[in-house]
Amino acid sequence: MKTISDCSPMPTRHNDPDTQGFFGDFGGQYIPDAVKDMLNEITEAYMRYRDDPQFQAELAYYFANYSGRPTPIFRCDNLSARLGGARIYLKREDLNHLGAHKVTNTLGQILLAKRMGKKRVVAETGAGQHGVATAATAALMGMSCTVFMGEEDMERQKLNVFRMRMMGAEVKPALSGQRTLKEAVDEAIGAWIADKGDTYYLLGSAVGPHPYPLMVRDFQSIIGREARAQMLDTEKKLPDAVVACVGGGSNAIGIFHEFVPDTSVRLIGVEPGGRGVKLGEHAATMCHGSVGVLHGFKSYVLFDHDGEIAPVHSISAGLDYPGVGPEHSYLKDTKRAEYVSVTDKEAVDAFFILSRTEGIIPALESAHAVAYAMKIAPGMSKDQIILVSLSGRGDKDVAQIQEMVYNGFVTVPE
Numbered sequence: 448m449k450t451i452s453d454c455s456p457m458p459t460r461h462n463d464p465d466t467q468g469f470f471g472d473f474g475g476q477y478i479p480d481a482v483k484d485m486l487n488e489i490t491e492a493y494m495r496y497r498d499d500p501q502f503q504a505e506l507a508y509y510f511a512n513y514s515g516r517p518t519p520i521f522r523c524d525n526l527s528a529r530l531g532g533a534r535i536y537l538k539r540e541d542l543n544h545l546g547a548h549k550v551t552n553t554l555g556q557i558l559l560a561k562r563m564g565k566k567r568v569v570a571e572t573g574a575g576q577h578g579v580a581t582a583a584t585a586a587l588m589g590m591s592c593t594v595f596m597g598e599e600d601m602e603r604q605k606l607n608v609f610r611m612r613m614m615g616a617e618v619k620p621a622l623s624g625q626r627t628l629k630e631a632v633d634e635a636i637g638a639w640i641a642d643k644g645d646t647y648y649l650l651g652s653a654v655g656p657h658p659y660p661l662m663v664r665d666f667q668s669i670i671g672r673e674a675r676a677q678m679l680d681t682e683k684k685l686p687d688a689v690v691a692c693v694g695g696g697s698n699a700i701g702i703f704h705e706f707v708p709d710t711s712v713r714l715i716g717v718e719p720g721g722r723g724v725k726l727g728e729h730a731a732t733m734c735h736g737s738v739g740v741l742h743g744f745k746s747y748v749l750f751d752h753d754g755e756i757a758p759v760h761s762i763s764a765g766l767d768y769p770g771v772g773p774e775h776s777y778l779k780d781t782k783r784a785e786y787v788s789v790t791d792k793e794a795v796d797a798f799f800i801l802s803r804t805e806g807i808i809p810a811l812e813s814a815h816a817v818a819y820a821m822k823i824a825p826g827m828s829k830d831q832i833i834l835v836s837l838s839g840r841g842d843k844d845v846a847q848i849q850e851m852v853y854n855g856f857v858t859v860p861e
């Protein structure tokens with residue numbers, strides 16, 4: 448049996464995409480030729496270092512000593528007793544450096560960029576969490592870092608802009624269109640193409656053209672590898688269900704991957720149901736979307752009636768993306784994983800209830816996963832187990848929640 452000390456960053460080989468980067472019908476590279484060469488360079492390098500013991504040992508060093516891995520699993524006795532059914536465990540990704548799983552990916556990619564001889568990284572960021580994780584690891588590796596962020600998002604997330612600048616990153620506003628994440632992606636790609644020699648594009652989730660969905664999944668798969676060993680260690684059995692929130696899908700695919708061959712384990716991805724099922728009110732891509740191409744890959748996407756990318760909403764800034772990583776689309780169509788949604792209100796209730804029962808304030812993103820676990824736990828028996836990916840801590844969301852309480856938009860549950 449694998450114990451927790453055997454857990455290395457080296458990915459377990461199953462569900463790899465084909466050489467064109469397709470997971471079944473999803474993924475690939477839908478991009479201009481200019482970008483293709485640059486992606487091929489990354490693919491070649493990644494495939495080489497994926498099997499390189501020295502690269503993996505260096506990554507393991509930073510996982511342990513910079514980010515604080517392995518993160519524990521925590522049995523929520525109070526929450527489970529309140530719900531009166533399955534026992535709920537949290538995989539504590541909130542205890543990573545910077546308070547979420549994102550640094551796991553930026554560490555992996557920045558080490559790759561360094562091995563490739565790159566001097567500079569560019570990244571996109573929406574709410575700023577990926578930008579902060581990129582800025583931190585660029586500082587760590589002595590690389591220069593430019594983060595593109597929609598001007599609108601910069602205004603909303605001033606503190607993260609300042610954090611990035613403190614760690615030496617240049618934050619550039621994307622001024623076109625809606626001035627949010629989509630425009631930031633466009634500008635980051637532009638900067639990458641303009642400066643091909645020295646620059647590495649550090650993408651923030653398990654999305655985008657091949658090889659990003661594979662690479663990000665591999666780096667994040669340490670979450671599930673640890674959690675599976677920890678479950679066997681403490682409970683001597685696997686969980687009955689694994690639940691994770693899905694934005695682009697990196698924490699979810701990270702915790703799912705190791706469990707994919709364990710067909711007795713239900714894998715449940717929770718999408719942001721927002722204010723309701725009307726287009727524009729949610730970002731539940733797999734629950735309501737259709738298959739198409741976005742940002743260079745084929746997957747489920749939310750389109751409006753004219754076939755344009757639909758506007759999206761979620762109370763949680765880290766989940767409002769109109770696409771989803773291609774491997775999730777594949778797991779959905781092959782029925783290995785289920786995808787559901789919970790509303791803004793359900794997520795906020797879960798945010799309060801976990802804080803109150805266990806003294807753990809979850810990120811609003813993670814609160815979506817907690818909310819769904821709370822829905823299904825009462826219908827399960829006491830010897831069953833739900834493992835929830837607690838992707839991040841909620842300190843970043845406290846001011847937003849406080850304002851909503853003051854304005855009477857939410858009420859604190861009993």
Ligand SMILES: *Cc1c(COP(=O)(O)O)cnc(C)c1O
Binds near residue numbers: 547653694813839
């Ligand atoms: C960014 C973020 C997410 C969403 O990203 P995924 O790629 O879907 O994991 C979820 N939780 C937290 C805490 C985040 O910061």
